[in-house]
Amino acid sequence: MTSSFSSELVVVREGGVRLLCREWGDRGDRGGAGADVLLLHGLAGHAGEWDATARLLRDSGHRVVAFDQRGHGGSERHPGDVSRAAYVADVVAVVEELGLDRPVLVGQSLGGSTALLTAAAHPGLPRALVLVEAGPGGAGSGVQEQIGGWLRGWPVPFPSREAAAAYLGGGKEPVGEGWARGLEQRADGLWPRFDPEVMVRSLDENATRAFWDEWAAVTCPTLAVLGQGEHGGIIGGEEYAEMVRVMPWLHGASLPGTGHDLHLERPRVLHRLIVDFLDDRSRELPRSPSCLGAHSSS
Template sequence: MTSDSPNGPWAERTLVRDGVRLSCRDWGGSGPDTLLLHGLAGHSGEWDATARLLRDAGHRVVALDQRGHGASERRPADVSRAAYVADVVAVVRELGLVRPLLIGQSLGGHTALLTAAAHPRLPRGLVLVEAGPGGAEPGLAQQIGGWLRAWPVPFPTREAAVAYLGDGKRAVGEGWADGLEERDGGLLPRFDPDVMERSLDENSRRAFWDEWAAVDCPALVVLGQGGIISRDEYAEMVRLRPALHGLSLPGAGHDVHLERPEVLGTAILDFVRREGLQSPCLGVHSTS
């Protein structure tokens, strides 16, 4: 079941899957269908600039607040990788998206990758922004949880939040600050660090190369030169998928979508044109 409410240039859409509320920003547009997935501790609004560019180019664009984030369920019991993937499938079905282009940054890119692997007939294409199969990283969840707990919250002003969260990059700080809410006399995150930690449990334990090898749709990987994907990881991604499209943006870090949204949007549109992804395959509507 879905419900809608207008909110400026986009409409908020809410659906419930297995008792978990999921909120989306629906930017409208006529197609091809496109679903945007933010990273850990992020929110759907991070994609606003990219969403606007894609919609204006003719895409139907939806950005999801993933479970535990933003306007979606804050403390879901299940934050496994499988639960995140099932949410994507539910959004695609409930909103009537037909073979969407899946675009995700960081953990959102990982969710997109796993969705494409588990449901090969669902996406027409895959765009991973600073995301890949990764590798076992014991202590990763605790390290990131510690960083999130160290935020000096509540931030007294938006400017203070932008300065802290951007660490010298204003566009990044603005994007993160947009995800805060005003309460308790200041600005606070719309997530809980322990939920974020649990969301990384499986990433801490293993790599996902089998899933990457199972992806059979056209794919684009966009990296920041100061990001988290190593040369070795990217080289292995190419070895397993020789037709992979790749782009590295000089001067950009992990938050490529915030630092260089216009360049990213143009790269996505070029990828769509090169691969002929403007229209879904006729008669293919299954998400299995």
């Protein structure tokens, strides 16, 4: 599978932290019609997870950028600072260095947390916020042990991409393929492009507190997209209800039959939800009360 991104760029942060960015389309391609979009992957993920969604958004007239966040992929693997503030500062740096014009911030899982915190700390930066399987609730003290144990338990090196996809997908082919694309080939097989201990440290703040004050500070139009599969997504009904109470104009959608990696399972549906949401904003429709609706796949 080819990503069809038009260019790769590197943004260098304080301390020499390199951030590898991918861009689909540019101002000339979109003819000034679409919004800039910045896509943020989740913990232990990579920018390539967004390939399908990014191509669709580009073809809809948007300039799209995704980057391997610190500690991940082709970016700096062992940054000294993996605080929430450092992740947010990286977003601001990428926006400024690449000249993104009030981008739509789209983030999945921990990338959604980063997008939320960026929108709260820099209210003039995003024109809109899209959270994919992400919210302001705390992950809980056990999350680091749980995720750290899972990451350390990968049977690496994987002998083939097919074997990696089968292990990582949990029975869902698109999910396994998406995760497997983030691996790197070495002489003895395929290895993760991250250090599990860096990933665990990246969860320090999420494990100890929630971000409701930051959620209340978000002022831009916001869409929350949730998985609704056999085991459900990570955002429960009580958390979503509180999100709506604090932000009555929140737009929401749930995708039946999907899980936490719904951006890999249903990129076309996610693309349509984002495009329709942005079209509503461009027409300046009045904000309506949120309704968490069910959307079937296409």
